[in-house]
Amino acid sequence: MITPPARLQTPAAVLDVPRLERNIQRMQGRMNALGVRLRPHVKTSKCLPVIAAQIAAGATGVTVSTLGEAQRCFEHGIDDILYAVAMAPDKLPQALDLVRRGCQLGLLTDSLQGAQAISRFASEQGQAFDVWIEIDCDGHRAGLRAEDPALLAVARVIAQGRLSLAGVLTHAGSSYALSDPQALAQLAEQERLACVTAAERLRAAGLPCPDVSVGSTPTALSARELDGVTEVRAGVYAFFDLVMHNVGVCQAEELALSVLTQVIGHQPDKGWIIVDAGWMAMSRDRGTQHQQRDFGYGQVCTQAGHWIEGMQLSAANQEHGIVTLPGVSGAELASRFPLGTRLRILPNHACATGAQFPHYQAISACGEARPWSRWHGW
Amino acid sequence: MITPPARLQTPAAVLDVPRLERNIQRMQGRMNALGVRLRPHVKTSKCLPVIAAQIAAGATGVTVSTLGEAQRCFEHGIDDILYAVAMAPDKLPQALDLVRRGCQLGLLTDSLQGAQAISRFASEQGQAFDVWIEIDCDGHRAGLRAEDPALLAVARVIAQGRLSLAGVLTHAGSSYALSDPQALAQLAEQERLACVTAAERLRAAGLPCPDVSVGSTPTALSARELDGVTEVRAGVYAFFDLVMHNVGVCQAEELALSVLTQVIGHQPDKGWIIVDAGWMAMSRDRGTQHQQRDFGYGQVCTQAGHWIEGMQLSAANQEHGIVTLPGVSGAELASRFPLGTRLRILPNHACATGAQFPHYQAISACGEARPWSRWHGW
Numbered sequence: 217m218i219t220p221p222a223r224l225q226t227p228a229a230v231l232d233v234p235r236l237e238r239n240i241q242r243m244q245g246r247m248n249a250l251g252v253r254l255r256p257h258v259k260t261s262k263c264l265p266v267i268a269a270q271i272a273a274g275a276t277g278v279t280v281s282t283l284g285e286a287q288r289c290f291e292h293g294i295d296d297i298l299y300a301v302a303m304a305p306d307k308l309p310q311a312l313d314l315v316r317r318g319c320q321l322g323l324l325t326d327s328l329q330g331a332q333a334i335s336r337f338a339s340e341q342g343q344a345f346d347v348w349i350e351i352d353c354d355g356h357r358a359g360l361r362a363e364d365p366a367l368l369a370v371a372r373v374i375a376q377g378r379l380s381l382a383g384v385l386t387h388a389g390s391s392y393a394l395s396d397p398q399a400l401a402q403l404a405e406q407e408r409l410a411c412v413t414a415a416e417r418l419r420a421a422g423l424p425c426p427d428v429s430v431g432s433t434p435t436a437l438s439a440r441e442l443d444g445v446t447e448v449r450a451g452v453y454a455f456f457d458l459v460m461h462n463v464g465v466c467q468a469e470e471l472a473l474s475v476l477t478q479v480i481g482h483q484p485d486k487g488w489i490i491v492d493a494g495w496m497a498m499s500r501d502r503g504t505q506h507q508q509r510d511f512g513y514g515q516v517c518t519q520a521g522h523w524i525e526g527m528q529l530s531a532a533n534q535e536h537g538i539v540t541l542p543g544v545s546g547a548e549l550a551s552r553f554p555l556g557t558r559l560r561i562l563p564n565h566a567c568a569t570g571a572q573f574p575h576y577q578a579i580s581a582c583g584e585a586r587p588w589s590r591w592h593g594w
Numbered sequence: 595m596i597t598p599p600a601r602l603q604t605p606a607a608v609l610d611v612p613r614l615e616r617n618i619q620r621m622q623g624r625m626n627a628l629g630v631r632l633r634p635h636v637k638t639s640k641c642l643p644v645i646a647a648q649i650a651a652g653a654t655g656v657t658v659s660t661l662g663e664a665q666r667c668f669e670h671g672i673d674d675i676l677y678a679v680a681m682a683p684d685k686l687p688q689a690l691d692l693v694r695r696g697c698q699l700g701l702l703t704d705s706l707q708g709a710q711a712i713s714r715f716a717s718e719q720g721q722a723f724d725v726w727i728e729i730d731c732d733g734h735r736a737g738l739r740a741e742d743p744a745l746l747a748v749a750r751v752i753a754q755g756r757l758s759l760a761g762v763l764t765h766a767g768s769s770y771a772l773s774d775p776q777a778l779a780q781l782a783e784q785e786r787l788a789c790v791t792a793a794e795r796l797r798a799a800g801l802p803c804p805d806v807s808v809g810s811t812p813t814a815l816s817a818r819e820l821d822g823v824t825e826v827r828a829g830v831y832a833f834f835d836l837v838m839h840n841v842g843v844c845q846a847e848e849l850a851l852s853v854l855t856q857v858i859g860h861q862p863d864k865g866w867i868i869v870d871a872g873w874m875a876m877s878r879d880r881g882t883q884h885q886q887r888d889f890g891y892g893q894v895c896t897q898a899g900h901w902i903e904g905m906q907l908s909a910a911n912q913e914h915g916i917v918t919l920p921g922v923s924g925a926e927l928a929s930r931f932p933l934g935t936r937l938r939i940l941p942n943h944a945c946a947t948g949a950q951f952p953h954y955q956a957i958s959a960c961g962e963a964r965p966w967s968r969w970h971g972w
Contacts, residue, residue, distance in 0.1 A: 281912055281913040327859060333934075358914065482705070483736070490735070495946065499878055500879040500943075554707065571950070592952050593953075594605065
């Protein structure tokens, strides 16, 4: 069903398709120039038309954050899938089902215990699995350090029996906390170097390590070279958001996702406009809180998408948002933004805001909205 | 499909049905004792079996936060519905559809502009609507102060033409920031008094005001008397959560919702356990951050639900959570909580955590899990 945006129900997650397409081209073009494959992370969009656009632009396979995403991608013809979360042993039967149906599914581990569990299951089932080892390049989450003595032990468990050691993978998640281009380029190099070093240790020990996978949107857009890397994973680049804007890897006019809302009331004495986008629409993500600029629950724009400087969603209840614009009186706000005025709010974190909606309203270049459904749950 | 909890996929939103039932009985019993009706807010559960249990226990109608909730309740036989968010003029056709199908739907406004828009639409459509006026009792969000000169003007617009003035409604949302029983009882009285005062002003002016609706879980459980009040609205009491625990209106053993997760890795050097419940499962709600006790992203319990003192979900990425237990070494944590260990995490805010899941796993007294689906979107 095609709807003119002015008639969309509020709140709505509005996706600007021309911006989405430019963002996809930008990242793909950069990866092509750096000579690496791009394996987009579908956890941001969880939406087939977005993933299809990424693949059409040249992406090689996808990265997923849940086996539910893997299943849906596979059912829609994508068979090169990397599940980039350490494998829980009791999820192996789900993975087995996908592999037996022909999915080229990569599993991930960062421990001897994890590798042994996959190996045991593979033997019991008589089924081969591709297994990746997670490398910790910046101490922010999971993975083995490139120099960890356990790395070789884990790799040996994988390289024998029915498993194949597909490669090493890392993610410089700490890049979200940076904003200086120099520091970002350094972290991208640190990410590359940690992963390449791990791969070289394995190869020096006579172990195979065909692939070297790195990535986060900020490091992917900041890396100067990616020697030794075979593929890059990134997710939020397709939509971008205020966190990425603060990191400095996108311009305001590249932000493709926003929440369409409308004014449902005023508290002129307090300088508040009340809108129908609360945290249920925006999510509770306050990712810009500790960045160079805190955008509250989001930056307010006109319905047409023009950024209104200083106007923010300052507070959020479940279905109520409080919009403020410092320096403008409550009475003036009430007259400039009367009941029913439509606004668009740019989110802090596109992955979290998208998840609040069963579908995006994808707005084409000619201004029509089409619902693009997205996956919910695991 | 019935599943033993030990075989549930993780992450899962686990609902302890005996606790849920006791919570429902507790609030209903209290409202019966205070001589008022209870109109539960379904925005917490968005789940029919929960709502059915509330109605079976004696609730009179429901409160909704979206017209989507109203529609679903009505399609399942609930016809007394109060939409407790100020009416956006362009949502009136949706309300009209429900009213024409026989739903006794209450609409809300707090402005002359809002009342006029509803009145105009009612005249154009030749359709009566029940309209409530929102009163602001604590300055935390929307509504007119009881003494606001606009109150009578708004009421007069409603009382003429095709609309009926159904009553006045308030919500002491600031109660979430309290934790002292005395202060809570005082706020409950402030909430009651503001709403009753508004009703009396209307009646003194010769306007009808049959109903007086107040409520929030903390004030409902703290009010000493509710003279002049006809109904109470409350939502989170059905599940309770860590925010309510900090407010002091529930015990740990009353928390009915938790997230079942499992250990997927360790970083022994940092004292971290990595689990498969990140913010996608818990939500980004950090409601306890500024309360008397900050629980991070949640309090960790054993699979059986026993609170492990000091163990918290300290940090969350999309599908990764970092669990810590200060004072216990990383090596000991890795040996006490090996890969695959199942844990349950009590959420800060049940409304936000529930929304991350397409269904609850409702665990009955005999320990079986059944999926109870919940509504997503608007």
